[in-house]
Amino acid sequence: MDWLDGLFILISVAWIYEIWRYRNRSEPTDGASEHASFYIVSFIMVTVFAVSIGLSVWTDVRQTLPQRLLGLGCFAAGVSLRYWGIGQLRHQFTRHVVVRPADEIVSSGPYRYLRHPLYTGLLFITLGFSLYFTHWGIALFGTCSIGLALLWRIHIEEKMLTSHFGSAYRTWAKSRKRLIPFIY
Template identity: 35%
Template structure:
């Protein structure tokens, strides 16, 4: 059974992320010019970096034996738990933002800082959720380089996105944003 899981897990997790992101993206759409340029292409960059990294990680895992490792049966349970935790955190963050959520960086009319839900502890809990999902997918490839590819790509793309988002929030909320940000980790408490 673990070999069957190993064969299907990375693709299944990638498909789950894709479906989840499509569903999230349908919640709040903006017209092409409605973000006022605040997004600076960060939404597109995320897709242009993360999707090829998944494809490349898959190729590496299948064709490069050096760096491969085998997850024990219990390891697959841990991968599932990490993935589910990431998906749950992402959805909780999106729900906490409510109508303020958009897939592109934008400040909407009546925008306010959300400090409840996961935003009580993190500035960007939705991105923490994404990173947990990509960690699970990377582990599912059972290859060190594949894990590094998907995590490295997601961290790089999200670092740019976070910088863009924080600039927009600082411009809109000034001292309130500075105070909010000073009391919370960006993504990972104690690390980032």
């Protein structure tokens, strides 16, 4: 274990704390919610992480320093982006897709640029984790897999938000990209 592994563990603890600290708010008795996409995204992430670690242990190959640094940077950026976005959502944050009558459209922090910065964070986390432990092919496959699951979740979420907020959400959405600044 070297200093990069120590830093990776520290960032992992920060992400695990986010998962623990910002648990789901209570189930809505009003409004709309959807749960299946959460479990599918979680399953894909756990699978990608297990394959990445498994291949790393099984092949006993240590990644190059530049690849590990890139992976660590992506991982840290993803965790940071999630904390920033959750901080802007405050009490509206939930792990399931939930829209309540009192919810408001958030336009501060990363939401000035992206519609779904928390999902962008998950893409970076998946890419970074995979790069840190295994080779580019697994990282690309894992990131594409989680990306497809997130696109499905985004479709569900945007339908719910459009239904709830109407033209206000459509206007807000037109001024931001979904996942990748300036691109998509």
